[in-house]
Amino acid sequence: MTTTTTRSPSTTDATGRRRPRPGQLELVAVALLVALGSAPVVGPLLDRPEVVTWSTVFLAIVVQSTPFLVLGVLLSAAISVLLSERVLARVVPKRPVLGVPVAGVAGLGLPGCECAAVPIAGSLMRRGIAPAVALTFLLAAPAVNPAVLVSTAVAFPGQPEMVLARFIASLTTALVVGWWCLSRGSRLPIVLRARSLQDEAGARERFVGTARHDFVHAAGFLVLGAMLAAAVNTFVPRSIVDTVAGQAVLGVLTLAAFAFVVALCSESDAFVAASLTAFSDTAKLVFLVVGPAMDVKLAAMEIGAFGSAFARQFVPVVVGTAVLSAVATGWWLL
Amino acid sequence: MRPAVQALLLALLAVVLVRLSVTGEHLRYVADWMRWPLLASAVLLLAAAAGPLVAAVRGGAHDRGDDHVHKHDHEHGHGVPLVTWLLVLPALVAVVVDPPELGxxxxxxxxxxxxxxxxxxxxxxxxxxxxxxxxxxxxxxxxxxxxxxxxxxxxxxxxxxxxxxxxxxxxxxxxxxxxxxxxxxxxxxxxxxxxxxxxxxxxxxxxxxxxxxxxxxxxxxxxxxxxxxxxxxxxxxx
CATH class of the missing domain: 2.40.50 (OB fold (Dihydrolipoamide Acetyltransferase, E2P))
Known part of the structure; x- marks a missing residue:
């Protein structure tokens, strides 16, 4: 495999510029061989508890997310290859104003992590679904699915109102952001990657190609997010977070920021929230509502899927909406 | 990024997952029930990587002109961002650091x-x-x-x-x-x-x-x- 090219060929990239292309395959192969060969030398140098602990958490996040991302790209490939636009048009109401709540409730049906939802939302948009509707699904799916609600119930025994509050606040967030996207309409700068496989190949090849491309595309951002989240997780002591627990407003804002940076998977964040006993229930609810809707890992993946101009608008709006709807729900129910 | 390189990155990640689930080392990172989902997703990733890798090997056996590369790049190479290279990192960390369970x-x-x-x-x-x-x-x-x-x-x-x-x-x-x-x-x-x-x-x-x-x-x-x-x-x- 490493002998496939003796000379770097030059090719045309997507924008039509000609540029020289190094033998990437050879580069990867050499880099890996060097890494493998030097592992006995470099390994001990890295054998410091902080490096090792970061590595464990980093690898854990990547390993935990990968099956969900695979599930997501499979579903997304199925949507783009198997579902015809006619079928989709029949399921989703024509008027996006109604499509938003339908997408929110449809989120109940995908018991997965947030990583799965990003490629699915992209695929829905490419299939002609209004972006607002697809983004509502993106926000709702990881937050209101049964697996998340059950784990919340387990983490907060004797507090069923927490489960209800989480469900209501998360769904509200998804719907409000969905309608916001609708009102922005074409001013929302979504950049979707072009799919070039659509017409050329057979259905099977198209399916595999789409899934592979989606995965490769999203996984790099997932790794980036995991690196940051692992660093926060390992190096930021929780006691810093605890110091503001007594103040209502600061407590809410701190847990919102904490949810954003630790990027926990939505099925386990309830257990972490339950352990933050110093905080008010409303602040804990904010943690549970912000986390699945937006975190550093998701933001990275959304930059990859929809472009950074879009993410600059979308990310703050989602976080703000999630905080407000959680505070309102908490004030009402908790 | 050439499709064969993308496929190689996928295969790398898949090999890490296979190793973790087969050796039981997945217990250091995730809950036990994740073993089978990990193995299944590794198999799927390998299956997705097989096509371009086989094509690259075959292409190497024959004369491979610019035409061939060009066509492939056009098919798969669109807009793969630079961060995709980070996909090597999990494999590197797994091999070089081989992180143990939390302690x-x-x-x-x-x-x-x-x-x-x-x-x-x-x-x-x-x-x-x-x-x-x-x-x-x-x-x-x-x-x-x-x-x-x-x-x-x-x-x-x-x-x-x-x-x-x-x-x-x-x-x-x-x-x-x-x-x-x-x-x-x-x-x-x-x-x-x-x-x-x-x-x-x-x-x-x-x-x-x-x-x-x-x-x-x-x-x-x-x-x-x-x-x-x-x-x-x-x-x-x-």
């Missing part, structure tokens, strides 16, 4: 956390006189319930050693619900013997110190008569 470093950093323990599914039968092996989480839960059920009961606890200030030490287990990112530390302070080395797994025999650890923000204590070093269990998370 005393994180447990000590999390020492200030409150640890709420829910009632365990199965509760050990305690008769008050016989030495009984009690899981660490159950011990802490009983203490948080007021500790009455532990008074005078000789127990054996198992966990690894983590340190506190003033030469104090704790029998410790990390608990995860999804993956190592959501780990919480279960700690019971040991009163008595000198502290063993950090991360050494131990069994300690002793009795609950009445009145300790009844609130979630302090660890309960155990007055220990004997400490035995033991091998780490296969599932280190409690």
């Amino acid at each position: 005393s470093y994180l447990a000590e950093r999390r020492a200030g956390d409150t640890t709420m323990v829910a009632e365990p599914d199965e509760v050990t039968v305690l008769d008050g006189s016989q030495l009984a092996a009690v899981p660490l989480d159950e011990f802490i839960w009983r203490a948080q319930e007021g500790g009455a059920t532990l008074e005078g009961q000789p127990v054996t606890l198992t966990g690894f050693v983590s340190y506190g200030g003033d030469r104090s030490w704790f029998v410790t287990r990390m608990a995860i619900s999804c993956c190592a990112a959501d780990a919480a530390a279960y700690r019971v302070q040991v009163e008595g013997p000198e502290r063993p080395a950090r991360d050494q797994w131990v069994e300690v025999d002793g009795t609950y110190v009445v009145g300790s650890g009844t609130a979630a923000d302090t660890a309960p204590s155990i007055a220990v008569t004997e400490v035995r070093p033991v091998a780490a269990p296969e599932q280190t998370y409690g």
Whole structure:
């Protein structure tokens, strides 16, 4: 495999510029061989508890997310290859104003992590679904699915109102952001990657190609997010977070920021929230509502899927909406 | 990025997942039930990587002109961002660092956390006189319930050693619900013997110190008569 090219060929990239292309395959192969060969030398140098602990958490996040991302790209490939636009048009109401709540409730049906939802939302948009509707699904799916609600119930025994509050606040967030996207309409700068496989190949090849491309595309951002989240997780002591627990407003804002940076998977964040006993229930609810809707890992993946101009608008709006709807729900129910 | 390189990155990640699930090392990072989903997704990733890799090998066997490369790039190479290269990182970390399960470093950093323990599914039968092996989480839960059920009961606890200030030490287990990112530390302070080395797994025999650890923000204590070093269990998370 490493002998496939003796000379770097030059090719045309997507924008039509000609540029020289190094033998990437050879580069990867050499880099890996060097890494493998030097592992006995470099390994001990890295054998410091902080490096090792970061590595464990980093690898854990990547390993935990990968099956969900695979599930997501499979579903997304199925949507783009198997579902015809006619079928989709029949399921989703024509008027996006109604499509938003339908997408929110449809989120109940995908018991997965947030990583799965990003490629699915992209695929829905490419299939002609209004972006607002697809983004509502993106926000709702990881937050209101049964697996998340059950784990919340387990983490907060004797507090069923927490489960209800989480469900209501998360769904509200998804719907409000969905309608916001609708009102922005074409001013929302979504950049979707072009799919070039659509017409050329057979259905099977198209399916595999789409899934592979989606995965490769999203996984790099997932790794980036995991690196940051692992660093926060390992190096930021929780006691810093605890110091503001007594103040209502600061407590809410701190847990919102904490949810954003630790990027926990939505099925386990309830257990972490339950352990933050110093905080008010409303602040804990904010943690549970912000986390699945937006975190550093998701933001990275959304930059990859929809472009950074879009993410600059979308990310703050989602976080703000999630905080407000959680505070309102908490004030009402908790 | 050439399709063969993308495929190689996928295959790398897949190999890591296969290794983790086959050797049982996945227990260091995620819950046990993830083993089969990991293996399944690794197989799918390998299947997705097979096409371009085979094509690259075949292409190498024949004369490979610019035409061929060009066509492929056009098919798959669109807009793959630079961060895709980060996909090598999990494999590199797995091989070079080979990170072990979480241990005393994180447990000590999390020492200030409150640890709420829910009632365990199965509760050990305690008769008050016989030495009984009690899981660490159950011990802490009983203490948080007021500790009455532990008074005078000789127990054996198992966990690894983590340190506190003033030469104090704790029998410790990390608990995860999804993956190592959501780990919480279960700690019971040991009163008595000198502290063993950090991360050494131990069994300690002793009795609950009445009145300790009844609130979630302090660890309960155990007055220990004997400490035995033991091998780490296969599932280190409690």
